[in-house]
Amino acid sequence: MVNSKPELLRKLNDRQILNLIRQEGPISRAEIARELGLALPTVSRAVDSFLERGWIETVGVGTSSGGRPPTLLRLKENSTGAVGIEIGRSSVRIIYTDLRAHVRYLDERSINEVAGPSSLLKYVYEFIEEHQLPIDQIEGIGIAAPGPLDAAKGVLMVPEDITSEWIGAPIVQVLMDGLNVPCYLSNDANAAALAESWFGKAKDYDSVVFVLSDIGLGAGVVLNGSIWNGHNNFSGEISHMIVDVQGIKCSCGRVGCLNAYASLRAIEQAVRSREASRADATWSDIIRRAKERINPEAEVIRTAARYLAAAIVNIIQMIDPAVIVLGGRAMLHEDMYLFNLVRQHVNQLLGNEERDILITGFGVDAVCVGAASLALQYVYDHTRLLKQS
Numbered sequence: 001m002v003n004s005k006p007e008l009l010r011k012l013n014d015r016q017i018l019n020l021i022r023q024e025g026p027i028s029r030a031e032i033a034r035e036l037g038l039a040l041p042t043v044s045r046a047v048d049s050f051l052e053r054g055w056i057e058t059v060g061v062g063t064s065s066g067g068r069p070p071t072l073l074r075l076k077e078n079s080t081g082a083v084g085i086e087i088g089r090s091s092v093r094i095i096y097t098d099l100r101a102h103v104r105y106l107d108e109r110s111i112n113e114v115a116g117p118s119s120l121l122k123y124v125y126e127f128i129e130e131h132q133l134p135i136d137q138i139e140g141i142g143i144a145a146p147g148p149l150d151a152a153k154g155v156l157m158v159p160e161d162i163t164s165e166w167i168g169a170p171i172v173q174v175l176m177d178g179l180n181v182p183c184y185l186s187n188d189a190n191a192a193a194l195a196e197s198w199f200g201k202a203k204d205y206d207s208v209v210f211v212l213s214d215i216g217l218g219a220g221v222v223l224n225g226s227i228w229n230g231h232n233n234f235s236g237e238i239s240h241m242i243v244d245v246q247g248i249k250c251s252c253g254r255v256g257c258l259n260a261y262a263s264l265r266a267i268e269q270a271v272r273s274r275e276a277s278r279a280d281a282t283w284s285d286i287i288r289r290a291k292e293r294i295n296p297e298a299e300v301i302r303t304a305a306r307y308l309a310a311a312i313v314n315i316i317q318m319i320d321p322a323v324i325v326l327g328g329r330a331m332l333h334e335d336m337y338l339f340n341l342v343r344q345h346v347n348q349l350l351g352n353e354e355r356d357i358l359i360t361g362f363g364v365d366a367v368c369v370g371a372a373s374l375a376l377q378y379v380y381d382h383t384r385l386l387k388q389s
């Protein structure tokens with residue numbers, strides 16, 4: 001808690017200084033002071049405390065403009081970091097990253113083995129013990145889960161395909177009480193968008209939309225480094241974006257939702273209904289056969305790509321983000337076959353309009369790294385401190 005003005009000022013300066021070292025290191029104390037408009041003693045005090053904590057390190061010397069050459073500073077590899085938890089529809093993954101959001105440890109269990117928040121707390125204890133992580137080396141814990149959820153209250157609302165133990169349960173509170181470190185919750189696509197914005201392919205842009213294509217579909221929106229959750233926490237719930245007003249019926253009761261064409265479950269169902277011999281076809285078999293141009297798989301995947309592209313163009317029309325990043329297992333499978341199809345369709349629909357459509361650089365870890373980023377942003381983002389105070 002920030003309880004006095006000088007303390008708030010010091011914390012604001014600390015975050016800005018560390019963030020600049022993250023973005024521009026190796027960098028000297030004098031350069032930091034100049035870029036942030038701070039007095040050199042203020043910078044030196046912060047730098048000394050980061051060096052003492054082992055968050056940053058010195059790397060050689062810079063060029064001198066007269067006098068002693070300045071020591072250069074950068075973030076230290078494998079120093080302190082954050083825990084990221086991805087609650088998926090089929091599994092729960094936990095990672096520990098350093099301050100650069102590089103994954104140091106990763107573990108995964110089936111969702112059946114982690115039934116609800118108290119079971120998750122036990123799993124986190126075991127993860128910490130197995131990797132001998134001192135608790136003071138965990139700056140925070142971020143949790144990413146399928147939406148809709150209430151990020152402020154730290155509870156899941158009514159996500160499809162998630163067992164009842166999770167719904168309405170105070171996940172954030174249970175972890176905070178059990179571990180005594182700050183915990184944060186966000187939906188999976190928003191978390192992945194945050195990872196791209198702070199540490200990934202969108203770090204040089206002011207806005208990014210991350211389209212997550214997996215068992216479910218979602219879009220995460222990050223504007224100026226902050227997640228946009230929406231007024232009712234429903235931002236980015238593109239599953240039920242209508243892409244065909246005369247389309248097929250969706251599980252929600254409406255017709256023509258994106259979910260009915262492009263989710264992995266819809267893709268499986270479309271193939272099974274067209275070809276009885278494919279009763280056991282899994283989404284990964286389907287994408288492989290589509291790549292080999294076998295029907296009906298090729299046709300179903302082409303349709304899914306067309307509808308997904310239409311949804312992405314709608315998002316672009318609405319938000320006008322600087323960059324769109326795509327991720328999720330469907331996009332990454334078979335040398336990014338679906339991603340390439342979707343990108344082709346988006347570019348066709350956009351015509352001459354130039355837009356960066358990129359595949360995530362975090363691979364299948366995008367959501368998990370995003371979860372850790374929920375906690376890491378509090379280490380760097382001074383604007384969050386102003387919002388809290």
Ligand SMILES: [Zn+2]
Pocket residue numbers: 239240250251252253254257259
């Ligand atoms: Zn629907």
